[in-house]
Amino acid sequence: MKQHELGLLFDQMADILEYRGENIFRIRAYRRASQNLLSFSGDLERMMQAGELQEISGIGPDLAEKITEYLSTGRIAALEKMRRTIPKGLLELLEIPGVGPKTAQLLAQRLRISTVQQLEAAIRAHTLSKLPGFQKKKEENILKGIEILRKGRERMHLGLALPLAAQLIEFLRKLPGVTRVSTAGSLRRMRETIGDCDVLAASARPAAVIEAFTKSHFCSRVLGAGTTKASIVTPQGIQVDLRVVKPESFGAALQYFTGSKEHNVRLRELAIRKGLKLNEYGVFRTRTNARIGGREEEEMYKALGLPWIPPELREDSGELEAAKAGRLPRLVELRDVRGDFHIHTTWSDGSDELEEMAKAGAARGYEYLAICDHSQSLKFAHGMSIPRLRQQMRKIQVINRSSKCRLLMGSEVDILAEGRMDYPDRVLAELDFVVGSIHSGFTQPKAMLTRRLITAMRNPYVTLIAHPTGRLMGQRDPYPIDLAAVFKAAKETGTAMEINAFPKRLDLCDTAARQAQESGVMLAVSTDSHSLDQLDQISIGLGVARRAWIEPSQLLNCLPLAGLREWIGRKRDEALRR
DNA sequence: GCCGTTTTCGGCCCGACTGTTTTCAGTCG
Numbered sequence: 001m002k003q004h005e006l007g008l009l010f011d012q013m014a015d016i017l018e019y020r021g022e023n024i025f026r027i028r029a030y031r032r033a034s035q036n037l038l039s040f041s042g043d044l045e046r047m048m049q050a051g052e053l054q055e056i057s058g059i060g061p062d063l064a065e066k067i068t069e070y071l072s073t074g075r076i077a078a079l080e081k082m083r084r085t086i087p088k089g090l091l092e093l094l095e096i097p098g099v100g101p102k103t104a105q106l107l108a109q110r111l112r113i114s115t116v117q118q119l120e121a122a123i124r125a126h127t128l129s130k131l132p133g134f135q136k137k138k139e140e141n142i143l144k145g146i147e148i149l150r151k152g153r154e155r156m157h158l159g160l161a162l163p164l165a166a167q168l169i170e171f172l173r174k175l176p177g178v179t180r181v182s183t184a185g186s187l188r189r190m191r192e193t194i195g196d197c198d199v200l201a202a203s204a205r206p207a208a209v210i211e212a213f214t215k216s217h218f219c220s221r222v223l224g225a226g227t228t229k230a231s232i233v234t235p236q237g238i239q240v241d242l243r244v245v246k247p248e249s250f251g252a253a254l255q256y257f258t259g260s261k262e263h264n265v266r267l268r269e270l271a272i273r274k275g276l277k278l279n280e281y282g283v284f285r286t287r288t289n290a291r292i293g294g295r296e297e298e299e300m301y302k303a304l305g306l307p308w309i310p311p312e313l314r315e316d317s318g319e320l321e322a323a324k325a326g327r328l329p330r331l332v333e334l335r336d337v338r339g340d341f342h343i344h345t346t347w348s349d350g351s352d353e354l355e356e357m358a359k360a361g362a363a364r365g366y367e368y369l370a371i372c373d374h375s376q377s378l379k380f381a382h383g384m385s386i387p388r389l390r391q392q393m394r395k396i397q398v399i400n401r402s403s404k405c406r407l408l409m410g411s412e413v414d415i416l417a418e419g420r421m422d423y424p425d426r427v428l429a430e431l432d433f434v435v436g437s438i439h440s441g442f443t444q445p446k447a448m449l450t451r452r453l454i455t456a457m458r459n460p461y462v463t464l465i466a467h468p469t470g471r472l473m474g475q476r477d478p479y480p481i482d483l484a485a486v487f488k489a490a491k492e493t494g495t496a497m498e499i500n501a502f503p504k505r506l507d508l509c510d511t512a513a514r515q516a517q518e519s520g521v522m523l524a525v526s527t528d529s530h531s532l533d534q535l536d537q538i539s540i541g542l543g544v545a546r547r548a549w550i551e552p553s554q555l556l557n558c559l560p561l562a563g564l565r566e567w568i569g570r571k572r573d574e575a576l577r578r
Numbered sequence: 579g580c581c582g583t584t585t586t587c588g589g590c591c592c593g594a595c596t597g598t599t600t601t602c603a604g605t606c607g
Contacts, residue, residue, distance in 0.1 A: 023579085024590090025579070025580085025589085025590055026579050026580090027579090028579085028580090028590075029579035029580055029590090030579075032579095032580080033579085033580090057580095058579090058580070058581095059580085060579060060580045060581080061579090061580095062579060062580085063579070063580085097605090097606085098596095098604095098605070098606090099605090100604060100605050100606085101604090101605095102603080102604060102605085103604075103605090132599075133597080133598065133599065133603085133604090135597075135598075137596085137597060137598090138596090138597065138598090141596085141597090185607090198607095224594095224595060224596075225595095226594065226595060226596095228594075229594065229595080231595095241607085243594095256592090256593095257607085259607080261591095261607065264591075264592090265590095265591055265592095266591095267591090268591040268592075269581095269590075269591070271591085272589095272590090272591080273582090273583085273584080277591090277592090278591080278592085279591085279592055279593065280592085280593075280594095281593095
């Protein structure tokens, strides 16, 4: 997680440089380094020791040195020095939407304002209007910005954004003159949280679409609307940005608005070197301004000599290099998935019956579903005693006689404080599929939690470690574990690691999952469904898997039933032979 | 501050919207 801390620190350095009005390209270098570190999935410490930090894109000699300094001392002297050159509290001003470096500079130098409170008081006292270029409207905008900042600029998770996006798309598709519609932005890239919903439409008459949109029931407040784009807030308080382009530019606009920004910047740099120019209207020859594509997204990449890159990979985290070398992964898709694991029913804390789950699995074309209700210790979730577990196993065997989708006899077994499992091995041996998970003792030190997980993985019957870091977005931070050590043990013991598809969990997260996949660990997407409809959340988990560059061969769900049984059996055999 | 199938120096992505000083700087994505 050091890369995350460093990413934030470099971003702060960029803020300060920007406030001081320094070289824009130097600022950009810090921003790019920040972004790349935030999405970096490798082992920073190891790279530092091997002297490989400069292999990270955007990291040169200077920043490599700053990273080394931070990893060894926990500080960056240059940043501390920079902080002393700006008024205290000023960085907070820059957080206000609508306040950039120029405004902050003006406020600090002319009115000695350097905190949000001071700024608010000054607006209420109308002292801002004394500044050049400040009138009523601008004051109002800043007040609105402060309000948004206070609300915490909440990002919503994908589970909320996807249904809204589906409704928006249906609405837009029905408007007269609209020929194509798509999500864009972080939503299309399947980021785990979304700042605002980006939607793109193609129409020969964009202004009419914008008007219909801002007058629709989706809109409770218009933040801004021109002839080709509009930003609104829905009654639920979600910001939606709509762009409308001519059909011949749809591909270019889709590419452009899907981002990420870093991916696009790299793409345009590449274009310049090839004598081309990219924008949201198409791809053009720089010299003649002749347009050579833009109706389809593929054309944009093709013009640069690249294959189409799946949106989930567009984070400037190696996808352009892979595309150039013809080594893009064949990402896992829903049609590769043959089953789901970690399913709860009325036997513990789920709300639907075994039979209904079997039918729902068959309806999705699944070969199998692993039923994994809670184990005996987890009283509040109606964890099952051993006799009750055996009763459920008998029931499953009966259902399997007539079910198209096979139910696997499984359990979500608590990993107890010392790494011992909540059922004895003789009981685990009766099960087809054992999920191990931690539900208690989250506050143990890192070393102890890590040892606890590794001990569980050494158990021959444990197939899968569920939600390995235990995080709940907005509620509980991940508990501290040594991921590299856990993945090493997973690889050695033949234990799979879960990508839990529950929208608040998404655990492993994208970067951790990529680290696991690069370590050669088998992964599994499971929905942790507690009801029938939650089985659909598999697509959210697959989004994470795709962001982690996972191919079908690296995902347990893609094995046919026989192959799955073989994979589970291999670990049991090898462990018992020792 | 980074980076290289034009370059180890001299470049570095592009456009919409807003408010306003009415021609463009500032901010955002």
